[in-house]
Amino acid sequence: MKKFYITTTLPYVNADPHIGFALEVIQADVIARYKTLQGFEIFFNTGTDEHGTKIYEKAKESKLPPEKYCDEYAERFKKLKEKLNLTYNNFIRTTDDHHIKAVQKFWKKCQENGDIYKRNYKAKYCVGCEMEKTDSELENGRCPLHPNRKLEIIEEENYFFRFSKYQKPLLDFYKKHPDFVIPKHRYNEVIKFVEKGLKDFSASRLKEKMPWGIEVPDDPDHVMYVWFDALINYISCLGWPDNKKKFNNFWPGVQVAGKDNLRQQAAMWQAMLLSAGLPHSKQIFIHGFITADGQKMSKSVGNVINASDLVKKYGTDATRYFLLREIPDYEDGDFTYKRFEERYNSDLANDLGNLLNRTLTMIEKYCDGKIPKSTKDSEFSKQCEETWKKIDELMKVYKFSQILEEVFRLLSKANQYIDEKKPWELAKENEKEELEKVLYNLAETLRQFGIMLYPFIPNTSDKTREQLGLSEIDIKDFDFEKEKNWGELKSGIEIKKGKTLFPRLGNQ
RNA sequence: CGCGGGGUAGAGCAGUAGUAGCUCGCGAGGCCCAUAACCUCGAGGUCGCCGGUGCAAAUCCGGCCCCCGCAACCA
16 A cells, blocks of 8 residues: 655644644645545654753743643643544654654764764853843844843853754755755745755753753763754654664655744754665645734734634634635735634635535425436536646645635536526426436535545535435545546435534624 | 745735736625525726836836844744
């Protein structure tokens, strides 16, 4: 069986999951679901990033041992699976035993390769921010956020990773793989970054200052810096280094990440893989950010949109639909409740839900509630075929919004078709054959929608199928290629008109 | 000369050379199968500004202004 591996980045567990991460994991889920339809065996990984200073301090604040604190947050992220209807089959925590062992092994490999070395490290530290500051961040030698405080100079011995050594190999690699980073402008961005020159980066901290991390092998005074450990999850989740079979089956994979993560994913992580003698990732797909009402979401502004709240208020599919349709492909997008409800009403309620409803009502009234005789010369069969082609092309470059636009265009054609053909008149005039043809075309088109929408809004896909008298898509044995063909909807099936799919919001 | 994205109808966006498009909203009409839904038509834009190249520019080139991220561990 063909294999496919996809992973999200691991969110840091110092806050509740917000819709930015929801977007990422939903996008990954769409890809995974589509690949599954195509017959791939999927390994779909997500999880939580749990080490590092911020978490250590957050835990202290909430008077919990870090382990407990992480447990609590990891649970909240795990709940997304249900809430967002995700199909991931692996959830890694960077505090998992096997991950820790893998990280230490990875470290040793880099060390054997001469890429880890110790040197004195000096950094400027702002106590106000509790953060190191680089020179570029300073204004007149002071932290712009806390200009009254003097910066502390911290000095300690750190291990460094020889990032600089990989400038040329990385550039060669990018050149050979023009699709390595999607979209193109992110690909260009990372090349520019690497061309500018790479500085070795610090890969460890003194344990006495920051104990919450993975121990450096053979040097218990040091723990690794959090991202060095975190990046390795993309292979430790596959059982590397022990489970060679699984690793070889699935690696390399596609990594979905936010634009803030471009350098880490596309440059640092790739250099680390080179150092450890492992193959590069297959592809990095970078998505944009979500603003709330045009503003960056932040706790201090108090405008953070929480994924769970959306699901609670509007449901899983409406949330998925909004994020996939309204956030522009590759770019930043804006969230507002107004826009959300507009999308919901116009697309999901008026176009999709209403089409299903009116079609099924007519089948009940005019065809005894049974799918009528199938027709060959459908005006829709060709359009469905073309839409499938477009979906396939666009899916390769992760243009989810465009795909949904295409699918809903087809939907709108179906609504037009009803007005054109006026089945109610055909019924009055007893034009049975034409009437059945029209209704079959509509029902079959709806069946096709059901499949097209499966990666995006799976519950709706199920419900649509159910109301057409079909069973839900059982992903394990669903013959996708066959089901895409026009006419797979058998006549005589009894429909099961059910509840309104998406009741309109804000009526009244 | 730090890096990147953006400035197109009231709002949100698509469109990378050849009659300016989509969704929502707005106005008029149609229909009655349907979730006050659906369908048709219409109003509304000097495509940020200035200059250049072209028969032709939102689209290419140069300059400028404005907005938003990032600036080496926050999706």
